[in-house]
Amino acid sequence: MNKCITLYLMLLALVLFSCESEEVEELPPNIVLFLVDDMGWQDTSVPFYSERTALNERYHTPNMEKLAAQGMKFTQAYATPVCSPTRVxxxxxxxxxxxxxxxxxxxxxxxxxxxxxxxxxxxxxxNVNGVSPVAGDPKSVQAMPLPQALNDMGYYTVHAGKAHFGAIGTPGEDPLNLGFDVNIAGHAAGAPGSYLGTENFGNGKPDREIWAVPGLEDYHGKEVFLTEALTQEALKALDSVVATQQPFFLYMAHYAVHTPIMGDARFVQKYLEKGLDSTEAKYASMIEGMDKSLGDIMKYLERKDIAGNTVILFMSDNGGLSAHARGGEPHTHNLPLSSGKGSVREGGIREPMLVKWPGKVEPASVSDYQVIIEDFYPTILEMAGIDSLDTVQKIDGQSFVPVLKGEKEYDGMRTLVWHYPNEWGPSGPGIGATSAIRKGDYKLIYYHLDQHMELFNLKEDIGETKNLVETDTIKAKELARNLSDYLKDVDAQMPILKTTGEVVPYPIELFSDGSSERE
Structure with missing residues (x-):
């Protein structure tokens, strides 16, 4: 009898141990989404091109290099030409x-x-008022926000930095209305009044008040750069949860490297000594300060012994600024890509993207799979173990989890679409009211103002120097039809031509046998 009892207890212990092990394995991962503002594809020492360039040699981002060595680098990741559309x-x-x-x-x-x-x-x-979590807000889009979905499933959600989800006086202005437990310095404005603690980050200055960064009073009057202050506050916010098994979602959304371009005193001198002009030295110092923030977060995760169960996703919200406010020649700061922020050319939409997922992603791997910013929503939900979610909005994004796990490669058939029926201000290649589509290696840009088009083969011409519209009319028409069909399907808005009072036609209508019906 004693032997039977002993055997039973041993089996029971084994079962309990197995169950406990399974529970540990099934714990949802912590997720850090590290979003940089206005960071170009080339604003890093990590080469996202097929070869290293002079710009890769200019910038110093050792922590991005470390993250790339630990995870997957995406060479063809896209956002929108400007900030709020990407964030929404x-x-x-x-x-x-x-x-x-x-x-x-x-x-x-x-x-x-x-x-x-x-x-x-x-x-x-x-929708000038941005995103809203509730129905009935005018000029807003109602949606189940990603942080709310994660929060509902037990995640502790922290927002740090730039929000820019909604206009002043609307629900989307405050990240706390969108499912975040904590909001650090996020509000309606998309740029800081100042990056300097000695200038109170723009607070108290009448000409900057709308841009003044809120909620960082402990750093006012101090020799601290905004990027550093945000990082310190973000890590403080995590201290209350890392000791528990509650998973967290940290949305580390830096104001850097958006204008005003201001030197980070910790790093700027080295770039001046390299011979960069004052503006570009300041810009490079902001890049390195952003990279230090990434490194500080990675060290924190290691110090707290949670790095092994934490996903890190690195992304930018649009291409690097190049049309104005930079040193040197405009439209050259993202070479070999054409143009920059505000443009639907590659320099305005192609982004540096890295993903580390311990145990899931092969270290130092590289993917040419084409992803776009709306893909992050279903991807992060899948990472968190949320396999079904009843949302009020239709999800356009596609999860790239199979890509991360090495289960899927790009087949060249997926289409990516950009739509900007608006005015940004500066001029330059690809800047203005446009719609664009990429399918496989080809990309078509349609300009609303004069209805001209550009067709590029990005595999052969990453700099978008050879317009193939006249020489490859079959491909141009194919993409024009694909783009038109998509715009019709989502009921996309188009500008009106003041000269005629008519709505800008769909691109397919410009072909002789294109449909003239507006559906």
Whole structure:
């Protein structure tokens, strides 16, 4: 009898141990989404191109290098040309053409000043108030925000840095309305009044008050850069949860490297000594300060012994600024890519993207799979173990978890669409009211103002120097039809031509046998 009892107890212990082991394995991962503002594809010492370039040699981002060595590098990751559309796509899973927050938001119920008196185009009443978690808010898109979905499933959710989800005085202005437990310095504005603690991050200055960064009073008057202050506060917020088994979602959304371009005193001198002009030295110092933040977070995770169960996703919200406010020649700061922020050319939409997922992603792996910003929504939900979610919005994004696990490769058939029926302000290649589509190696850009098109083979011409519209009319027509069908399907808004009072036609209508019907 004693032997039977002993055997039973041993089996029971084994079962309990097995169950406990399974529970440990099934714990959902912590997730850090590290989003940089206005960081270009080339603003790093990590080469995302097929070869290292002079820009890769200019910048110093050792922690991005470390992250790339530990995870997967995506060479063809895309966002939108400007910030708010990207951020709304990120937390809703919707393409900008569908959610209609197609330009950057700030003032309630108001289109941007540069759109109000345009010479040739009357711009649509896009969703200027941003995203809303509830129905009935005018000029807003209602959605189940990503942080709310994670929070409902037990995640502790922290927002740190730039929000820019909704206009002043709307629900989307405050990240706490979107499912975050903690909001550090996020509000309606998309740029800081100042990066300097000695300038109180813009607080107290009448000409910067709308841009003043809120909630960092402990750092006012101190020799501290905004990037560092945000990182310290983000890690403090995690201290209350890391000792438990509650998973967390940290959305580390830096204001850097958006204007105003200001030197980070910790790093700027080395770039001046390299011979960079004052503006570019300051910009490079902001890049390195951002990279230090990434490194500080990675060290924190290791110190707390949670790095092994923490996903890190690194992304930028649009291409690097190049049309104005930079040193040197405009439209060259993202070479070999064409143009920059505000443009639907590659320099304005192709982003540096890295993903570390211990035990799931092969270290130092590289993927040419094409992803777009709305893909983050279903991907992060799948990472968190949320396999079904009843959302009010239609999700356009596709999970890239199979890509991360090495189960899927790009077959060249997926289409990516950008829609910007708006005015940004500066001029340059690919800048202006546009719609664009990429399918396989080919990309078509349609300009609303004069209805001309550009067709590029990106595999052969990453710099978008050879317009193939006239020489490859079959491919141009194919993509024009694909783009038109998509815009019709999501009921995308189009500007009105002031000269005729008519809505800008779909691109397929410009071909002789294209449909003239507007559905």
């Amino acid at each position: 796509s990120l937390i809703t899973g919707m393409n900008a053409a569908r959610h209609r927050v197609t330009n950057w938001t700030l003032r309630k119920d108001s289109i941007q000043p540069m759109e109000k008196n345009h010479d040739s185009l009357q711009f649509p009443e896009w």
